[in-house]
Amino acid sequence: MAAYCYGCQTKVYNGGHLASSSSFPRSSAAPATFGRVYFDAPKPRRFQVLALSVKRSPKRLKYAAPRFTKEDEMLYVEVDPSQSGADSWKLEPVVDLLKQGAVGVVPTDTVYALVCDLRNNSAIERLRRIKNIGPLKPLGILCHSFHDIDTYTTGFPRGDGQGHANLFRYVKQCIPGPYTFILTATKQLPKNCIRYGMADAKYKLRKDVGVRMPDDPICQAILEKMGSPLISTSVKCPKENEWLLDPVIIADTYGPEGLDFIVDGGVRVAEPSTVVDMKVIPPKIIRQGKGPKLHWMVTEDDNESAQS
Known part of the structure; x- marks a missing residue:
């Protein structure tokens, strides 16, 4: 969805600014970045995954049962x-x-x-x-x-x-x-x-x-x-x-x-x-x-x- 930013006189798309030809003097050429959207993308985070493998005896599990109370x-x-x-x-x-x-x-x-x-x-x-x-x-x-x-x-x-x-x-x-x-x-x-x-x-x-x-x-x-x-x-x-x-x-x-x-x-x-x-x-x-x-x-x- 687009909105108009009166401060810089550009269109805004979801928080990013899109340069418009009206924001530059007619005598000057539009910058090379015309038509591109710029977002402040967050830096990717690094996650550490800890895997713990516990090997249990299948014979013990086979007859495992809670103790009778x-x-x-x-x-x-x-x-x-x-x-x-x-x-x-x-x-x-x-x-x-x-x-x-x-x-x-x-x-x-x-x-x-x-x-x-x-x-x-x-x-x-x-x-x-x-x-x-x-x-x-x-x-x-x-x-x-x-x-x-x-x-x-x-x-x-x-x-x-x-x-x-x-x-x-x-x-x-x-x-x-x-x-x-x-x-x-x-x-x-x-x-x-x-x-x-x-x-x-x-x-x-x-x-x-x-x-x-x-x-x-x-x-x-x-x-x-x-x-x-x-x-x-x-x-x-x-x-x-x-x-x-x-x-x-x-x-x-x-x-x-x-x-x-x-x-x-x-x-x-x-x-x-x-x-x-x-x-x-x-x-x-x-x-x-x-x-x-x-x-x-x-x-x-x-x-x-x-x-x-």
Whole structure:
């Protein structure tokens, strides 16, 4: 937009002066700058940009989660196993606590288990402190489906057409059930819930984990709502090393240690799961428990009889 400056008798365009022929005598020639606009352009400023690059471990970020802050007293939920479908709404607060990083006790098809979210490292550390177990003791995982097992372990042998048995076909017939299968863990499983093998260099990179798929409606309902496996270890008396089967006694024992919740599914029987090592062929029973020995399993006595 143009305006007229009466002081110098020139047209002004947005703060700049445009020389006009009327501002010079007719006898004199117009300067060479006639028709140009002059602006007082500011000098360019120099900016200094400081870039700070912080590299964080992707493995640490993967399972990073805010620490659970306990505000209320321990949550105690009673669920009737025969009415678990109708009582499933009672498990919603339990699932919410687990997702926040809580540590609690749930029933299984054998004994009660101390559990926490597999994806929360701080919860796994709290579980170890509550039960007072060292970092070298392995922890098991409770799974809802074979998809979970295949995600966090190398899975069950499915045969290769070269004489190796398809053990997956046999396993499908006995789980969900009272069995714990020892499998090789994958990188998806947090390191603080697996154990490294022997000190021998041949086995030091070997990682094993016990996998369970309990045949218990309450436990399965919690796993389904969680959408991911739970870290698990059986509940025992700290001093006498015996199974704690009554949820009321469990509350009295582990409540003062910082337990966040208990799901009461009734008093259980002292029958732990049968532990089977699936890394050897044929699979070997390490501990005989509630699950019976099947025809494709062997025991230590069977090996000794074969060698004699």
